[in-house]
Amino acid sequence: RLHNDDFFSLSLLQIVSSKKITRTLLLGNGKPAGKGMITIAAQELSDNRVITLSMAGRKLDKKDLFGKSDPFLEFYKPGDDGKWMLVHRTEVIKYTLDPVWKPFSVPLVSLCDGDVEKLIKVIVMCYDYDSDGGHDFIGEFQTSVARMCEAQDASPLELECINPKKQKKKKNYKNSGIIIVKSCKITRDFSFLDYILGGCQLMFTVGIDFTASNGNPRDPSSLHYINPMGTNEYLSAIWAVGQIIQDYDS
Structure with a gap:
């Protein structure tokens, strides 16, 4: 049983x-x-897993007067309250119905809460970008990380972009274009702690370059100023950094 006066001193x-x-x-x-x-x-x-996606579009609906669109993608995931939350937006590709977006990476925990086995829904919204901020809706579809991971470089995954309003009004409506998942890869973005727990050894060494450009050490404006109080900017920096990493010094 622990009492209020039982303690131990230990840093995080x-x-x-x-x-x-x-x-x-x-x-x-x-x-x-x-x-x-x-x-x-x-x-x-x-x-620490990260998903990297390479995506493109084909024959998207026309939204501009000149027969082109400025499409971009928005990814959503369901929140605890059941509402869709925006987690990522791609860059805008100007004046095209066949956009090719740059590959992008998103933390897996942000995109689908890190669970790729469970069919967590991901909505991909495809809008048309206007400078006034009034985006024009092109279409949408639902998928999952597990489904997108089926895409390979030699075998891309094609998903129909659907506009629900057009689908209800037009009997012969097929889709508002195709969104192509060209590749989908999941990798790990290792943290500092991963390296430490994995056996990485560190040695803390301090080196100071006493260059003339830093001024005379007797001048208070110099970074190397020999302060009668015992500290200068270099000592303060070394002390601050050293206190943090001293426990990792092997």
Whole structure:
């Protein structure tokens, strides 16, 4: 049982730099609190996967007076309240009905909450861009990350872009164009903690270049100024950085 005066001193950096760490519980006077021990294990729960998509369009509906459109894509996912939330928007491709968007990457946790096995809906909205901000709706469709991952470089995935209003009014309506998933790849964007837990070793070394361009160290305006108080800008920077990474120094 822990009491209010049982404690141990440990920084967050010490915890995350060790997969598991055990410490003795201490009393307020610094003496051991009996035989009490505490073990803390660090685990990063965030999903570091990133999805990279390469997409294009074919024969999209005309929206401009001159028979062209300025299309871009918007990706939505359902929120906890059931409403669709915008998570990504591509760049606008000017004056074309057959756009080819630049490949783009989105964190998987942002696009589908990181769950590719469950059929989480992703709405892709295709609008026509106008400078006044009044975008013209071209069409939409629903898909999933699992479905888009079927696309390969040699075998792209084609999805029909549907305008519900046109679909209801026109009996012979087919679609408002085709959106093509040319490729879909999921990779991992490794974090600093991933490297540390994976065994990466760091050595903290400080080097200072005493160049003449920084001025005379006796001049208070110099970065190398020998301050009678004992600190200068270099020492402050080294101290700030060193305090953060000292626990990672192997």
